[in-house]
Amino acid sequence: MIDTSTIEAAQTLRADYDALGAHLDRRGIDIAGIKNKVAAYGNAVPSWGVGTGGTRFARFPGAGEPRRIFDKLDECGLIHQLTAATPSVSLHISWDSAALADLLSKGEAVVLSFDALNSNTFQDQSDQAHGYKFGSLSHTDAATRTQAVEHNLACIELGRQIGSKALTIWVGDGSNFSGQSHFTRAFERYLDSAQSIYAGLPDDWRLFTEHKLYEPANYSTIVQDWGTNCLIAKELGVRDFCLVDLGHHAPNANIEMIVARLIQFGKLGGFHFNDSKYGDDDLDTGSIDPYRLFLVFNELVDAADTPGFDPAHMLDQSHNVTDPIEKRHGGSARPCAGAARGSCGAVRVLGQQRCVDGLQHTKAGV
Amino acid sequence: MIDTSTIEAAQTLRADYDALGAHLDRRGIDIAGIKNKVAAYGNAVPSWGVGTGGTRFARFPGAGEPRRIFDKLDECGLIHQLTAATPSVSLHISWDSAALADLLSKGEAVVLSFDALNSNTFQDQSDQAHGYKFGSLSHTDAATRTQAVEHNLACIELGRQIGSKALTIWVGDGSNFSGQSHFTRAFERYLDSAQSIYAGLPDDWRLFTEHKLYEPANYSTIVQDWGTNCLIAKELGVRDFCLVDLGHHAPNANIEMIVARLIQFGKLGGFHFNDSKYGDDDLDTGSIDPYRLFLVFNELVDAADTPGFDPAHMLDQSHNVTDPIEKRHGGSARPCAGAARGSCGAVRVLGQQRCVDGLQHTKAGV
Amino acid sequence: MIDTSTIEAAQTLRADYDALGAHLDRRGIDIAGIKNKVAAYGNAVPSWGVGTGGTRFARFPGAGEPRRIFDKLDECGLIHQLTAATPSVSLHISWDSAALADLLSKGEAVVLSFDALNSNTFQDQSDQAHGYKFGSLSHTDAATRTQAVEHNLACIELGRQIGSKALTIWVGDGSNFSGQSHFTRAFERYLDSAQSIYAGLPDDWRLFTEHKLYEPANYSTIVQDWGTNCLIAKELGVRDFCLVDLGHHAPNANIEMIVARLIQFGKLGGFHFNDSKYGDDDLDTGSIDPYRLFLVFNELVDAADTPGFDPAHMLDQSHNVTDPIEKRHGGSARPCAGAARGSCGAVRVLGQQRCVDGLQHTKAGV
């Protein structure tokens, strides 16, 4: 497989690398140190990220899509083989439900560990007693809330057995019309349910709660922004952290500043990386506004040496029209992990420049 | 069925009506004239509007939903019986495809006429030769474009036979990444295809083209705003008009001003009424910002006496969580046609006040 | 002055009032109870609200504008005389600086009390040692921060002498470029300064901190949203509360939900009422989206019986083009207090309907 064109590509890459190294050296920066940091950086791939996404209007599946969890794990393993940047996979339950022994042996076979578990109470499963049409953790009906809590506890139990160390909760609870939901009472019910889940968390686990401005609920969402998310994290306790999905914010929001605030108050749990131009578009990370991604990483690099600082990184992108072959065989890793690595490197480089540039800009405003 | 509570409700309604009449009379306005205008106002109901909508995350169907076109026509007929405000139905092809004779007799049975036909080239049908994953009217492949054009011509032919007088085109064409589509060449192909459809339009028909900022395409949409839509209408000819869906605009856009501009240049075709807080939420008309709806109607009332001014009105709402029974048996008409009627009435009342209020506000800025 | 037209207007008003009373009575609601609640509702007028506003492009002053604080107090007194809804005035220091005895006697003469004091560290005064170009409470320079803190303490001292019970802090601190400010260090400095002010607060005073998405800083603002504001309030202590200006939010933000959250966590301090379509437009309250204002009041009415719940209400509108005569002689009170009163009344009426309507909408989602 290593033919002439591969050898030429490697030579070109080496030449570019050396030129960059010389450039950085002229600025007093050691490229080897950056390379090591980038090499140590990894992103989880979600099991659902290797299928073709869709919109409420249509879904255009590609040929030979992975349908069940074992096919998906094969794909995720292949991406890591090609990129060496995605060493773990994040399961979504009950989409990925399977016999424990099979999951464990398959994980071993594809050399992937299991990252945070994702529960699902935003869809109805055929075997469940209570529907989530009007909410789950915040539902007015206690039995429905209990069912949703127990599903999350079951996810923790599964996760414990496959080596996960975190549970991610995102719910679709909210309302489509003013008056449909009582904001305060609904949030009280949510907090009560979340506390029950938190109580079932093993000591070495973290709970990630995720905010989202809207969709599927189109008038109000129970965890609409980082402000509410941060209140949750403060109410629940020291092991609850806020998960930041880059596409879940109001237009014009300064996301890097939100990241900085969460870091400052010890509540940044991690990321769902993607990009968006309009709503929660779930486009490839860094494809719409790469500089915004850089600025987010800038905050992460700045906080890297804070004791206990260990945010989780996951790619959460929806591939609606990109070619499935390209996407699954490294393509998804190219724009995603690639962009992330690039940003990480760039941040390291520019991070050292920060105070200088800041001074140049403002003389007094750093 | 006319029991005591109904009689009491009628008496209360009469008392409120009389009180409003007296109030208007004190302001020199004749309530009967307003009532007549409101009574003459009608909205089309789309066939797909009587089913439960959904999001890309989930769909929570109600019990006893209408599945096929004849069930849907029953529902639409019932809504008109209850509201006397929705005398026509708008079909979506090929969702509503059926034998011509059956459509005609059913329409007669439920006493509904057929409004604008809606073509569909944003989804793949099982029997079609070319897929629309990468576009339809603007696709790079000529055979795909031809297929999409012919589908629209077939819609016109069906519409001719059932008494429709307009075709509405909305396509999902666009791109998810910069570089995926060449803006200008794609739009040239769209215009070329649209001209082929326009050429097949009967003389007494209108073509409605619809703009949408985004979704399903999340980086660029081929007819992204009223500016592009207006260029299409000018390129195609005097029988092409712009359709305004209230939820298809950028945040903060002044929709009533867009409506005014399209009226001024003779290019307002009609409306898809709904409301939105974030994206294309398809919520009940007037449920989020009823004053905005009022301002839109204000422009319509202002232009009502313009010769040839005859915009089409259709409710295009997605009912994801509201109770299907309430919704279908009058419920959808309550917030929708109800709000529209209310607005229409209010506009008429306040329309007469406009110059006075304007002067009070600004003395010189009317 | 009480001529025939006034008598006729009074008769018309009485007839409308009686008709509304009868309508409410048919729905089982007592209009007198509502009237009493509305009569008890008051808004502060800011001293700067009686002048003509402007933009960075231009300012078009009206004839006979009040220039100094005593003229402004005359105007504010007149507005209260005409509306009986604006019993207090909110001073802005150092714009309104004057001899204490003169302020007190003038306040008595115009029968107005003094509401929250507003400090100003977003502009440079001619006599100050350190400039605020690069920040005030969060400035990198300790002497500048000290100066800003001392200005706030001086405001408290003045307020103590004129009977105020609250201090409102809004700063323009932020940055125009990424890298110009270190988010975390700047916010630490802000918190440190704010704590120094809080330490100087009399026991029966409240501190109101105000968030604003942007402007004058156009890349980042130190208190950019309610999330940061709520963190401040939690850090400072039980007498710090968040002030919500209706125009200081990201596009599409659900402001009524933010209000509900702040109420739930005991941190709602009060409001700066105005309205906006695009940015911080400072338009007349309820003029752009009156239903949004209604929904905000809906939350206030819902929480009205909570012990200790006592938000401050102030009109903060900028009159750039409206006629100064109309505006100052009651005009500003018409759209503002008028809208607020109307909303308050409407809320009371509809508040009682809430659970019923909620049930009608969703059956299960209240």
Added chain:
Amino acid sequence: MIDTSTIEAAQTLRADYDALGAHLDRRGIDIAGIKNKVAAYGNAVPSWGVGTGGTRFARFPGAGEPRRIFDKLDECGLIHQLTAATPSVSLHISWDSAALADLLSKGEAVVLSFDALNSNTFQDQSDQAHGYKFGSLSHTDAATRTQAVEHNLACIELGRQIGSKALTIWVGDGSNFSGQSHFTRAFERYLDSAQSIYAGLPDDWRLFTEHKLYEPANYSTIVQDWGTNCLIAKELGVRDFCLVDLGHHAPNANIEMIVARLIQFGKLGGFHFNDSKYGDDDLDTGSIDPYRLFLVFNELVDAADTPGFDPAHMLDQSHNVTDPIEKRHGGSARPCAGAARGSCGAVRVLGQQRCVDGLQHTKAGV
């Protein structure tokens, strides 16, 4: 002045340039060709761009600011000396009014030509008969409109004498409240006034009309978006073109697509370059979203060979907090022209890659 550090900096720059050249060469791209294109690219500097900007809240002037036009021309000349990228200056009348002979000799002295003239009917001058508080070209009063038209004709006459070839019109006309302005009648008056100006345009001149979503008018703006702007250009004639200011769009708008549409229909006049995160922030070009700037240049490069394609480029940034010394002595040119040049170069490089990348992404969607 050419000391050791300058020599070292030149050597470093040369090394970086050579490394980039080698890299491009490996990709089959000639760096000399790119350098020539970049060297030929120039931007106009507006006379007002060398002063410290401000907001409606405050203005923090720097020491030694240029106040009058001759000082400003000195500054503009210095920027061009340092950057060789800003060979012309754009005057704003009547801010820059001066004796003709003095303007001409000063322009010659600082080796700058005069770019498009900017008229000003959004502020009142002390000597004018009619105020613009309620509008200028669209004012309800004919005498005010005539005054505004005549001011524009006087600008053309001055421009003719100093060698300009274009007039740029931006007006603040609009409304702050619904009902304050009649959209259609106001726009008819605007078109009528604009036609009078267009009639006075020399044959070899162009007229640039500029749209802006809002501010100073906060409810409606007479030329609110590119759709209205394009209608103006079509109504006026072949020498009227649309000017695109990057900060004058609704949130989330796809500006590069708007640019492509205007190019396609022969109506792109040019740019006011700046950047924005929230509103019309007037920040340094490319400082918020550099990739968006790249995508705009991508469209320009794509259309570069179209006969007659000649858009005007001007930097229109407001420097509120950046250091005046740095800004005026090359600083403003660094982020601005620098970013633009960089983008231009990048576009050229990547422009050649476009079809390849497009294919890789979609196989069929180019």
